[in-house]
Amino acid sequence: MLTGLFDIPVLGLILQLLDFLLNVVTVNGPVILSLATPLALGAMCGVISERSGVVNIGIEGMMLASAFSAWLVASVAAQAFPAEPGFFFGVTPALLIGLAAALATGVAFSLVHAWLSISIRADQIISGTIINIVAFGVTAYLDLLLSRTSQPSGGKFVAFAPPQALLDLPVIGWLFRMVLAQGPITMAAIVIAVVFQVLLFRSRWGLRTRAVGEHPKAAETVGIDVIRLRYRNVLAGGLLAGLAGAWFTIDFGTTFQTGMTNGRGFIALAAMIFGRWHPIGAFGAALLFAASGALGTAIRTTPPPGQLGEILISIPEQVFSALPYLVTIAVLAGVVGRSVAPAADGQPYEREATH
């Protein structure tokens, strides 16, 4: 129908490009959303803690440690409680125990971070850095010890199979496939993003969180317990990082590999900034990052035919993988709209003497 227009010079090329982009997104919707999941959850972990004034760059380490414990605990639990996969998401007791272990690990690491940055008032960047190093070292060491016994893992959640009729719907069928043909952690991430967005801007907790992140002294004078609120938010962030970690080993994959988060915790921070410290914004940024990765892959593996393909192939593929970060830099520099961190972000809060 439209192909006739593709022959028009320049405009035809742009139309071909749009057609190609649409094709990449519709064909690869499920993969893009899957890959966006750990980035989105990590970014929301950043949002919840930074909105209350605590910088968290330990997301990478929290995710890695949680991925490890989800895998290890699920694997041990599968031996103890062998069970057939359930109807929904192939759930087994082992997987649920593994998921719980991942969440607990995320919370445990964030408790260390909260204690250091809120109670002890240590440098939050150093604390996060140490968490990253500890998590990498400990998991690498334990993985090395465990690799001598090559025991099977506890399996993984199975992606939901939506009814074929939905997928066959014209125009919007791909959207159903993208959102519904997913494991439980990805689906949970979507729900969390929406709920978190509403809570942050429409609830008492959200108002208090933002107040504490912008001006903790003022918040304290109206009776908000700054320390307690920051603790709660950082621990909630740990839950999100734990969920992101579980995605690696019991949802998308089944085994732990040393350093398998591979920098995604830092990319999550970029998504948080790009999303301007909004949960939905962070999710959108994560989707964009994942989509640009998929685009780079698509251009290499299945380039569009004709002139457009030749042009795209001639661009070094590194450009496509660098694209999201260039955009992040542009956003940070205020070129494409401004992204401003909460005013008290990273500043430890010290109560004034009361007597």
Next chain:
Amino acid sequence: MRSRSIALVGLAVVAIIASACSSAATPVPGLKIGLVTDVGTLNDKNFNQYSWEGAQAGASAIGAQAPQSAVSSVSADIAKNIQSFVDQKYDVIVTVGFAAGSDTIKAAKANKGIKFIGVDQSPCLDASGVEDPTFGCKGDAAALLPNLVGIQWKEQQPGYLAGIVAASISKSGHIAAIGGTAAVPAVPNYMLGYASGAKSVKSSIKVELQYISPAPDKAAFADPAGGTAFAKQLLAKFTDVDVLFQVAGLTGNGVLQAACDAKIYGIGVDVDQFLSTPDTAKCTVVSAEKKLSKNVSDQIQKVKAGTFKAGTAKLDIGSNDVGLSPFHDSASLITPATQKLIDDAVAAMKAGTLKACDENAFGGCNIPK
């Protein structure tokens, strides 16, 4: 203030101990063997791990101390890790991977008293004994660097056999292989062998050969989630592909995961992945192997026995140093006719009448433009 410093220092100490544990190289007395990994991890259930097991087996066979390992997180670590073994006066240094080739040549040139074993390497020197980036290889590596042996396999041969299997079990006539990067010759060797093996069974078969990364980096060999995503994307585009060969190390373990998820056949690489990665065993039909462990162990034993031969040890199917793994649970897929094709190909390659790909002067494959 004080408790803050104590807490941070305490955590920092834990961090240093924890990170040191995974890559420590503590000095031990006696004959010392050190192994420097390729970029990735020691327990990648693949290339590094099996080279490491070979080093351990070799050390124990000659009654040497247990070897030490140094893990390279980035390619810049390789030279540093080699130097740290040199500084600690190690007797034998094993370097793993094509990417370590240049650093190994430099270290071997500077330390003639130390024996170097380069896994997946073939030292190529000019007449003056310096590495030749143009691959003229005019210098006699064995004479110029009598303390360095590179181990090189003809990966195209097991790749060819894997291609025969793939073409025989494919129902759709459309198969694929995913490699880490074309920049490491072993990867295209496997894949081009796979393609010609498949075409030898069925000339009309469609074979997708795709590489994940342009360079031997983490994305290529150390990112399983990325491998799964890459494979899922390929399978979303080519929905009828029903056999997937992985040539991407740890990243490729994620590729096998994608094959399992899509309920199609997977083929493993380098080691018997039915055993090394049990989670994907149920869809791993076979693996294209090179006998990493045995060959590294052999070289270490040669050092001890005094039969060390410098230059490049070119290993192929003639000495059974490459080949297919057992079929394990998938044996029922292999018909007698398929088995005959495999046996005939092995015999022809051993006799030298069958080239598994368009071979170049160095025993590798010419990559078609």
